[in-house]
Amino acid sequence: MSMIFLKRFIKEPTRVASIIPSSPMLVNRVMATMDHSAPRIIAEYGPGEGVHTRALLKRAHKDSRLLLFELDPELAEYNRKQFADDKRVEVICDDCEKLPLIAEERGIEAFDYIFSGIPFSTMDKDKKQGIMDANYQCLKPGGDFIIYQITNELKRFGEHFDRIDSSWCAMNIPPMYVTVYHKNGAASSARVRRINESENGSEVIRDRETA
Numbered sequence: 001m002s003m004i005f006l007k008r009f010i011k012e013p014t015r016v017a018s019i020i021p022s023s024p025m026l027v028n029r030v031m032a033t034m035d036h037s038a039p040r041i042i043a044e045y046g047p048g049e050g051v052h053t054r055a056l057l058k059r060a061h062k063d064s065r066l067l068l069f070e071l072d073p074e075l076a077e078y079n080r081k082q083f084a085d086d087k088r089v090e091v092i093c094d095d096c097e098k099l100p101l102i103a104e105e106r107g108i109e110a111f112d113y114i115f116s117g118i119p120f121s122t123m124d125k126d127k128k129q130g131i132m133d134a135n136y137q138c139l140k141p142g143g144d145f146i147i148y149q150i151t152n153e154l155k156r157f158g159e160h161f162d163r164i165d166s167s168w169c170a171m172n173i174p175p176m177y178v179t180v181y182h183k184n185g186a187a188s189s190a191r192v193r194r195i196n197e198s199e200n201g202s203e204v205i206r207d208r209e210t211a
């Protein structure tokens with residue numbers, strides 16, 4: 001049990017949305033969605049006390065860059081101290097909806113991966129759509145937006161992505177979907193959008209024409 005996480009949950013229950021960090025099984029599932037064989041530019045939304053960040057930094061290339069967006073000032077400060085010796089990390093105590101602005105200020109053209117633990121389900125629809133639009137706009141062709149969430153309701157807001165793959169991780173409190181929203185590479189056609197769902201071992205694949 002992380003005391004800072006519990007303390008911040010008591011103070012800001014809707015925003016922090018959990019009393020315990022993600023389980024090692026969920027963290028591994030999220031990490032498995034990313035390829036770290038080369039330098040990557042990555043944004044993480046809502047690191048909390050940094051359970052995914054620590055795992056990511058163990059795997060990430062030495063020349064990768066990671067921007068952490070943490071809205072809670074105490075958790076942001078905790079992460080600043082925790083990752084002070086790692087030059088790949090920058091902690092931004094701000095809303096993740098500012099990603100395009102923050103990237104532009106830093107001369108970052110696009111991200112390889114954006115991954116998120118923020119509670120989208122309690123956010124209003126316009127804000128959700130704005131963040132999903134910005135995610136698509138800020139990803140490189142071939143990049144992924146990865147999210148772990150109790151529900152998969154965000155799919156409705158991610159229709160501009162070219163493929164959505166989802167799996168269920170039961171080994172977390174509470175169980176979560178890990179969903180990858182993929183933006184096609186420059187050479188690929190965006191005409192076919194595929195939604196793959198894998199739930200409790202059963203898999204459904206739907207293809208539909210979008211152009």
Ligand SMILES: C[S@@+](CC[C@H](N)C(=O)[O-])C[C@H]1O[C@@H](n2cnc3c(N)ncnc32)[C@H](O)[C@@H]1O
Pocket residue numbers: 015016017018020021022045046047048049050051052069070071072075094095096097117118119
């Ligand atoms: C459920 S916790 C996830 C923490 C951690 N990633 C984990 O897996 O244990 C959600 C975190 O997102 C942060 N958060 C919520 N809304 C945010 C936003 N709009 N921008 C940035 N961070 C946000 C909260 O302060 C909290 O630390």
